Amino acid sequence: MTEVTRAWDRVQLARKPERPHSLDYIAAMISGFVELHGDRRYSDDPAIVAGVGAFNGRTVMVVGHQKGANTRENLDRNFGMPGPDGYRKALRVFRHAEKFGFPVLCFIDTPGADPGLGSEERGQATAVAENLLELASLRVPSVSVVIGEGGSGGALAISVTDRLLMLENSVYAVASPEACAAILWKDSSAAPDAAEALKLTAQDLMGFGMIDEIIPEPEPAHEAMDATLQRASAAIERHLSEIEKITAEDGIDHLLELRYQKYRNIGSWVDRQEEILTELPSSFASAVHTND
Amino acid sequence: MPDFFRRKPTFNRDDADQDGPVVPDGLWVKCHKCKDLVYSKDFERWYRVCPKCDHHARLTATQRIDYLLDSGSFEEWDRGIVTADPLSFDANGDVYKEKVQKTARKADQPESLITGRGRIRGYDAVVSATEFAFLGASMGSAFGEKFVRAVERAIELRLPFISISSSGGARMHESTFSLMQMAKTTAALSRLGEHKLPHFSILTDPCYGGVTASYATVADIIMAEPGAMIGFAGPRVIEQITRQKLPQGFQTAEFLLEHGMIDMVCRRSELPATLSLLLLHYADATMGRHQPEYAYAGTPGEEGDS
Numbered sequence A: 001m002t003e004v005t006r007a008w009d010r011v012q013l014a015r016k017p018e019r020p021h022s023l024d025y026i027a028a029m030i031s032g033f034v035e036l037h038g039d040r041r042y043s044d045d046p047a048i049v050a051g052v053g054a055f056n057g058r059t060v061m062v063v064g065h066q067k068g069a070n071t072r073e074n075l076d077r078n079f080g081m082p083g084p085d086g087y088r089k090a091l092r093v094f095r096h097a098e099k100f101g102f103p104v105l106c107f108i109d110t111p112g113a114d115p116g117l118g119s120e121e122r123g124q125a126t127a128v129a130e131n132l133l134e135l136a137s138l139r140v141p142s143v144s145v146v147i148g149e150g151g152s153g154g155a156l157a158i159s160v161t162d163r164l165l166m167l168e169n170s171v172y173a174v175a176s177p178e179a180c181a182a183i184l185w186k187d188s189s190a191a192p193d194a195a196e197a198l199k200l201t202a203q204d205l206m207g208f209g210m211i212d213e214i215i216p217e218p219e220p221a222h223e224a225m226d227a228t229l230q231r232a233s234a235a236i237e238r239h240l241s242e243i244e245k246i247t248a249e250d251g252i253d254h255l256l257e258l259r260y261q262k263y264r265n266i267g268s269w270v271d272r273q274e275e276i277l278t279e280l281p282s283s284f285a286s287a288v289h290t291n292d
Numbered sequence B: 001m002p003d004f005f006r007r008k009p010t011f012n013r014d015d016a017d018q019d020g021p022v023v024p025d026g027l028w029v030k031c032h033k034c035k036d037l038v039y040s041k042d043f044e045r046w047y048r049v050c051p052k053c054d055h056h057a058r059l060t061a062t063q064r065i066d067y068l069l070d071s072g073s074f075e076e077w078d079r080g081i082v083t084a085d086p087l088s089f090d091a092n093g094d095v096y097k098e099k100v101q102k103t104a105r106k107a108d109q110p111e112s113l114i115t116g117r118g119r120i121r122g123y124d125a126v127v128s129a130t131e132f133a134f135l136g137a138s139m140g141s142a143f144g145e146k147f148v149r150a151v152e153r154a155i156e157l158r159l160p161f162i163s164i165s166s167s168g169g170a171r172m173h174e175s176t177f178s179l180m181q182m183a184k185t186t187a188a189l190s191r192l193g194e195h196k197l198p199h200f201s202i203l204t205d206p207c208y209g210g211v212t213a214s215y216a217t218v219a220d221i222i223m224a225e226p227g228a229m230i231g232f233a234g235p236r237v238i239e240q241i242t243r244q245k246l247p248q249g250f251q252t253a254e255f256l257l258e259h260g261m262i263d264m265v266c267r268r269s270e271l272p273a274t275l276s277l278l279l280l281h282y283a284d285a286t287m288g289r290h291q292p293e294y295a296y297a298g299t300p301g302e303e304g305d306s
């Protein structure tokens, strides 16, 4: 049997239904919020909320995964798992933001993209991929915050932004600990071990240089909702005004170059080409490239 | 020096082909689908496609390159790039670093992606091909880095980019490092597009998860081999989670074509002809010549634009 580990505690906290969700953040920090609906293709996905509003004196577009606070709400919101319609709603809103020069704020909180027959029929993979492409070259500043669960490609699809922040008790990983345990441990009860191995906490990702700030939770977000929302708002403002300043001084192309390099440089690999050419014995000693 | 750093044409390597045909005595090949026997030399000559039932057996990356590109035209790049195991991943004694070395020997490749440049019926292109025998051609740091370098070199050389993919998805052992390769590879293709260079994507059996949901479907033209299984979530996962009964032919290349997700289903034997025809159509655009003003305006790098 496996004992409960620290990473696993974070996973539990990140998933707490009482934790503030995207609409709570929007209510606290976006004034005059007008929610926008539908992908203009097929439907309106309730697992993604989107809209326009004011953040500290500027108009912004907001996109977030939306989980429910209880089972009933979660059934309505599909547990925050968007289908292609949700990602296409986000895509439409990103393009809308670009058209009017509004910065984009995203709130990340999903177990992953919806795995279902309808989602596959309407191109779930393509919908995720097209968002990654759009965000990579979106000509407005963008900030995303992982507020709960950052579940794989379904989370990434709205988080490829200039700045990526994480709440202290949020997690971000390539797969859920349960799925990882089932596949690599061949035992889904090993999820706590998998959570540890996946290095999915905000502290881990800060250490890898993948995120820009950890928003502290001296008390877990669901026990100190107002303080958490205020801290998040202040952090977003700090980062957004920084990238707005870069854009104003050096132009949007410079911001896009920085965004490209941010993701371009993530990776951990060694180049053994030298060894191949000189036929030296293999080792991992040569130039280790890690993101910094 | 491990042998797998050396590229050598390796035909008849059926051990690496999980879906592949069983070879009873080396002379005859048994089709995985219809179980018919085919003379192995013919089977190789026919691109490992069953003459009875048209089943397209899985290929290694090397076979893929050998079938698609003009003989001797392939120049491989970045063969030395391998994972640095950023998380020191260990699934209860199943150590990632050891697994990589073992699988590299078995697959006879140092990583799950091969990149380089070559010619298809005389037309130059940059090509990437996945090696499914290497941890299900999962995408980790090395895969992403090789892919992005290839795209960036395609931009430098002003060459079209052709990706050939079959993959189980992102490589779990590198967690967020793998996940971020989805963003990294796609961002590189965004640049390729800004330079008005085409990306043609060929989806082969099986192609799932993080690869289908990133660079492989961000293409100007998407084609798939007949019968290839392609999707986001695997059919077993979907059945387990949703308890939905999946229809006949779900997630096949033909299913994707019917639902508007790909441009065409292309038989393996016809891929070189189809691709070379496309390369011909896009040659002028790729070279930036004889194009009307409106098509060429705004191409980065033309007007001192950064």
Ligand SMILES: [Zn+2]
Pocket: B031, B032, B033, B034, B035, B036, B050, B051, B052, B053, B054, B055
């Ligand atoms: Zn057959």
